[in-house]
Amino acid sequence: MNAKRNDDFQTVWERRKQNWQQQAEKTLPDDATLLRLAETARQQSQQQTAVVVPLTRPRKRWIPYAAAACIAAGLTVVELAHQSQPDNELPVAEEITVEGQTIHFLCNNGCSVQDILLSANEVIK
Amino acid sequence: MEPSKSYEANKNNAEASQAEFNALVLRHKTMLWHICSDYSLGRAWNIEDCMQEVLISLWRSFGAFEGRSSEKTWVWRVATNTMLMLRRKDVRSPQTESIETASVGEKGDEPSDESYQQLQQLIDTLPEESGTIIRAFLDGFSYKEIADMTDSSVGAVAMRIARTKQKLKQMYERENNTL
Numbered sequence: 001m002n003a004k005r006n007d008d009f010q011t012v013w014e015r016r017k018q019n020w021q022q023q024a025e026k027t028l029p030d031d032a033t034l035l036r037l038a039e040t041a042r043q044q045s046q047q048q049t050a051v052v053v054p055l056t057r058p059r060k061r062w063i064p065y066a067a068a069a070c071i072a073a074g075l076t077v078v079e080l081a082h083q084s085q086p087d088n089e090l091p092v093a094e095e096i097t098v099e100g101q102t103i104h105f106l107c108n109n110g111c112s113v114q115d116i117l118l119s120a121n122e123v124i125k
Numbered sequence: 126m127e128p129s130k131s132y133e134a135n136k137n138n139a140e141a142s143q144a145e146f147n148a149l150v151l152r153h154k155t156m157l158w159h160i161c162s163d164y165s166l167g168r169a170w171n172i173e174d175c176m177q178e179v180l181i182s183l184w185r186s187f188g189a190f191e192g193r194s195s196e197k198t199w200v201w202r203v204a205t206n207t208m209l210m211l212r213r214k215d216v217r218s219p220q221t222e223s224i225e226t227a228s229v230g231e232k233g234d235e236p237s238d239e240s241y242q243q244l245q246q247l248i249d250t251l252p253e254e255s256g257t258i259i260r261a262f263l264d265g266f267s268y269k270e271i272a273d274m275t276d277s278s279v280g281a282v283a284m285r286i287a288r289t290k291q292k293l294k295q296m297y298e299r300e301n302n303t304l
């Protein structure tokens with residue numbers, strides 16, 4: 001049996017809590033690289049058409065609000081789809097296809113209806 | 126002329142916005158990099174590519190940030206949501222590289238702390254919501270901040286963290302045969 005002689009759990013737990021910044025800094029790129037990534041992100045943001053909006057839970061009833069935001073901005077909702085993942089591997093994903101733009105609604109923590117609408121408005125700006 | 130004034134105003138706004146965004150990225154650079162590295166561990170992902178995706182999400186929602194939560198909480202949440210979304214996509218797509226051969230970053234290939242990485246990998250096996258809460262706690266957020274992020278009560282968050290920590294402890298000890 002390959003028994004490892006690692007630190008006890010509490011020690012590792014505390015190290016993770018205390019030292020994550022130090023760990024990250026070991027591989028953190030310099031500021032110039034980060035700013036280059038930020039600039040590229042801004043450029044890509046304008047080019048991308050597929051946008052992902054994370055949600056706390058898949059709520060089908062929220063979709064019309066996002067769709068309404070798209071319509072209000074002059075886009076036509078051409079398809080309203082509802083997808084389930086096979087074998088219950090993942091939460092349900094809700095999807096709206098808006099004239100070539102796809103907004104995926106996925107399961108996640110911490111987002112509210114307000115977040116969705118803000119995100120939808122961001123998408124269609 | 127009015128149009129050129131308007132153009133100049135927009136241009137100045139855009140430049141100010143870019144400067145503010147750059148400042149935000151640099152203020153939270155360690156946390157952002159940490160989140161990207163954390164979720165990339167054991168996957169054939171390039172951390173810079175992940176960072177790029179996170180920055181795209183941040184830039185998209187940058188103008189919508191209203192200060193209802195702290196800036197740090199908001200940045201953490203956007204970055205985490207982006208990485209979770211990448212992970213879901215990754216689950217749907219066939220793996221192109223095994224965990225054993227997966228890169229954890231250009232400069233991060235060497236396991237600098239085996240136990241630390243072992244814990245990280247165990248956290249990665251948790252259900253998504255538990256994993257997110259435990260990561261938030263370990264990244265230094267208070268119960269109150271996590272409760273706000275997840276629309277839960279402080280008591281529920283505290284209980285969730287205690288239970289998840291206990292579960293991780295059992296998993297860790299089982300792997301290390303120290304029970």
